[in-house]
Amino acid sequence: MGQVAIIDYGVGNLRSVEKAFAATGCEAVVSGDEKELREAERLVLPGVGAFGACMKALSERGFDRLVRERVGEGTPLLGVCVGMQLLFDESDEFGATPGLGLLRGKVRRFSDELVVPHVGWNRIDQIRENPLFDGVANGSFLYFVHSYYCEPAEKSVVAGETEYGVRYASIVAQENICGVQFHPEKSQDVGLRLLQNFARLNSRC
Amino acid sequence: MLAKRIIPCLDVDNGRVVKGIRFVSLVDAGDPVEQGKRYDAEGADELTFLDITASSDKRDIVADLVRRVADEVFIPFTVGGGLRTVEDIRTILRAGADKITLNTAALETPELISACAETFGSQCVVVAIDARRRNAGDPADGWDVYTHGGRRNVGLDALEWATRAQQIGAGEILLTSMDRDGTRNGYDIELTRAVSSAVRIPVIASGGAGKLEHFYEALTDGGASAVLAASLFHFGEFSIAEVKNYLRGRGVEVR
Numbered sequence: 001m002g003q004v005a006i007i008d009y010g011v012g013n014l015r016s017v018e019k020a021f022a023a024t025g026c027e028a029v030v031s032g033d034e035k036e037l038r039e040a041e042r043l044v045l046p047g048v049g050a051f052g053a054c055m056k057a058l059s060e061r062g063f064d065r066l067v068r069e070r071v072g073e074g075t076p077l078l079g080v081c082v083g084m085q086l087l088f089d090e091s092d093e094f095g096a097t098p099g100l101g102l103l104r105g106k107v108r109r110f111s112d113e114l115v116v117p118h119v120g121w122n123r124i125d126q127i128r129e130n131p132l133f134d135g136v137a138n139g140s141f142l143y144f145v146h147s148y149y150c151e152p153a154e155k156s157v158v159a160g161e162t163e164y165g166v167r168y169a170s171i172v173a174q175e176n177i178c179g180v181q182f183h184p185e186k187s188q189d190v191g192l193r194l195l196q197n198f199a200r201l202n203s204r205c
Numbered sequence: 206m207l208a209k210r211i212i213p214c215l216d217v218d219n220g221r222v223v224k225g226i227r228f229v230s231l232v233d234a235g236d237p238v239e240q241g242k243r244y245d246a247e248g249a250d251e252l253t254f255l256d257i258t259a260s261s262d263k264r265d266i267v268a269d270l271v272r273r274v275a276d277e278v279f280i281p282f283t284v285g286g287g288l289r290t291v292e293d294i295r296t297i298l299r300a301g302a303d304k305i306t307l308n309t310a311a312l313e314t315p316e317l318i319s320a321c322a323e324t325f326g327s328q329c330v331v332v333a334i335d336a337r338r339r340n341a342g343d344p345a346d347g348w349d350v351y352t353h354g355g356r357r358n359v360g361l362d363a364l365e366w367a368t369r370a371q372q373i374g375a376g377e378i379l380l381t382s383m384d385r386d387g388t389r390n391g392y393d394i395e396l397t398r399a400v401s402s403a404v405r406i407p408v409i410a411s412g413g414a415g416k417l418e419h420f421y422e423a424l425t426d427g428g429a430s431a432v433l434a435a436s437l438f439h440f441g442e443f444s445i446a447e448v449k450n451y452l453r454g455r456g457v458e459v460r
Binding site for chain 2: 012013015016019020023048049050112114115116117118119120121122123141143144145146147163164183185186187188189191192
């Protein structure tokens with residue numbers, strides 16, 4: 001089992017993610033150190049708050065390039081919450097804001113007809129097999145907090161979907177790039193299992 | 206479908222639970238980590254810690270509590286009670302809390318809501334509103350916002366304050382009926398419905414739970430996204446699992 005580095009770029013609370021990996025017996029560090037991030041065997045890209053602010057904080061540290069390069073080398077990457085959204089081309093939040101562009105598609109806001117943010121426990125329907133789902137029952141509840149959701153251009157990247165006014169992609173996986181819209185670190189045993197599965201991935205989701 | 210949430214509330218003083226699960230005596234009844242784990246195991250969807258520490262090093266004490274809970278409890282938790290500045294809140298969030306509640310401080314300085322929403326995101330800003338009916342017998346007369354445990358009338362309409370809080374960045378409303386709090390006569394359904402219809406953010410109903418149907422009413426007629434209870438769970442009347450089984454039996458989606 002290789003070392004997981006949780007990218008610290010000044011946003012949000014990363015302690016919970018680190019502790020969640022530790023609870024599954026996986027070695028994880030929170031790091032904002034370029035050298036460490038270049039050497040880690042797996043990367044977790046967290047994110048909380050506004051898409052634009054996250055992208056800005058990431059770019060200011062040169063981590064946007066670092067993430068793209070490491071992904072290009074085949075390093076497994078897991079985007080969590082806004083970290084998942086950052087994987088895509090752009091977000092509607094405060095006008096079109098470009099993301100990392102690792103996956104094709106956009107990030108959209110939930111309809112104003114709904115109670116937003118989407119907060120609480122909701123189900124994931126596994127729409128195709130994926131090693132991240134190892135030991136995770138189809139329809140399991142996970143904890144979500146978000147106002148925007150990912151709309152991938154290619155259906156083939158969608159591994160799991162969730163229903164909240166629309167059916168949207170709550171887990172995406174393409175080669176070594178994975179993203180989850182929920183917070184695995186706050187989703188009890190099911191979430192911990194998903195993190196453990198990520199930490200055990202060879203190099204492909 | 207999004208599940209309705211059941212949230213137990215624990216009162217904490219100096220890092221120790223003073224009102225929590227009364228009969229948890231296995232390890233340490235006053236330990237927030239032990240109580241958090243117990244509620245987690247029972248199926249609580251979130252935890253709320255209401256901190257009542259009066260000491261001058263309150264911030265450090267609360268941060269230490271949050272750190273200990275975050276290390277071992279893997280469900281979301283909220284911390285409230287006496288948080289007054291962005292720096293107080295940063296300390297609590299960095300220690301591992303998922304959300305904070307603002308009550309009196311938000312009434313005195315509404316900009317605190319927007320400052321927190323801009324800095325940390327709306328998702329972690331819960332505005333707590335303590336409301337009391339102007340006319341106990343007639344909800345049509347509306348509700349005023351109170352502070353100091355329901356003793357001081359702020360002179361502000363509860364619906365207006367909820368709407369304004371949403372506009373300036375609140376991510377959720379924790380709505381407590383001061384008429385019902387501690388009575389076990391049921392949540393104030395009219396209040397809950399009025400606020401949940403006025404805002405487009407989740408409303409957590411609080412104050413008055415005494416029977417299983419009270420939870421059902423708040424989540425259906427009241428339009429609440431979540432229900433919070435303290436003493437009912439504290440005194441062991443119902444377990445979280447019993448509440449969930451009951452709700453599930455009546456067709457409410459719960460985890």
